[in-house]
Amino acid sequence: MSSSKVQYTEDQFIDGLRTGNNEVLNVLYKKYYNIVLKFIVNNSGTQEAAQDIYQETIIVLYENVQKPGFELNCQLQTYIYSIAKRLWLKQLKKNSKTFLFKDDDENEVVDVTEDMTVYETKEAELEKMNQSLAELGEPCATLIKDFYVQKLSMDEIAEKFGYTNADNAKNQKYKCLQRLKKSFFELLPVEQIERK
Template identity: 40%
Template structure:
C-alpha cells in the first residue's frame, strides 16, 4: 500500500504541474467507473463527460494548493466529487429534491471544494466582465502586466509611454477604474 500511496502522490504532483500523461492516466483509470455510475443514475454520456470534466478541474485546482493533502485515493476523491455534482445537477433538472441512497445521505466533505470552485469561477467571470467594460488601452495594459508578466519597461516601450513612471501611473489609474467597475457590479448583486 505504501507504494501505491507514493504513486498517488506522484500522480497528484504531476497533475498540479499540468502533466498531460498524468491527466490521461486519471481519465483512463476513473472515467469509465464514473460514467457508468452517472448513466445508471439517470444521466447521459454527455452528462457524465461534463460532470467528470468539472471534477477534474476541481482536483486540478486543489492540487495547486500546497496545503492540500489527499486523504483518500484519487479515484475515491473524483468519484465523491462527481456523485455530489451529479446529485446537484439532477436536483436542478427535477422540480423537487431527489432522494439520495442511504449511503449518500452524509454531509459531503467535498462540498467546500465545490463551493470554493464555483465562487472562484463566478469571481473570475465578474472580473473578466469588468475588464471588458474598462476599454482600451487599460484592458491591454493590465493584461500585459498581470497575464503576460511584462515588466513596466516593456509596457512603457510597447504602449509608447516616455518612461516607466508614466506607465506605472497609467497602470494605477487603470486598476482604479477596474476596481470601481468590478465593485459597482458586486454591489448590484
C-alpha cells in the same frame, strides 16, 4: 490507440497534479473519465454534460491538492466520483425539482463538503473577475492581462497596441485598471474578500 501506458500510483498522481506535471494530468484525465461518464449518462446526462462535469471535477481536485496539507483519505477514484456526484446533483437540482437518481454501486462516496466549499468560494471570485474583464472590453482586458500576467513591459505594450510611447501606454493601463477595479469591487464587497 495510445502506445505507451504509464502507470502512476495515487501519490504520484497527487504530486504530479500539485507540481503541474502535464503528462501526469493527461494520464489521470483519461483514467477516470469513464467512471464519471457512466455515472452522468446513467443519470439523465448527455456525453457533453459528462465532459463538463468531469472537467469541473478535475479542477476541484486540482484546486484542493494545491492546499498545503491536503491529504487524500480515500481512493482517488472514490474522491473523483464523490466530487462529480456533488456537482451533477447540484446541476440536476437547478434544472428540476424532482429527479430519479441512481447511485453507482461500484463506487463508494466520501464526504467532500469542505473541499467543495473551498472550490465554490474561489469559483465565485473567479466568476466575478471574468465578468469584470468581459465588461471591461478590448483593448483594456488584453492590455491588463499583458501587463500583469504576461509581464510585458510598457514599451512592448505601446508597440503592440500602437501607442506612441511607454508613458501613453502606462496612462492607458492606469485607466483600464481603474475601471476593472471599480467593477470588480462593486461585484465583490471588500468585506467578503477579507473574510476569506
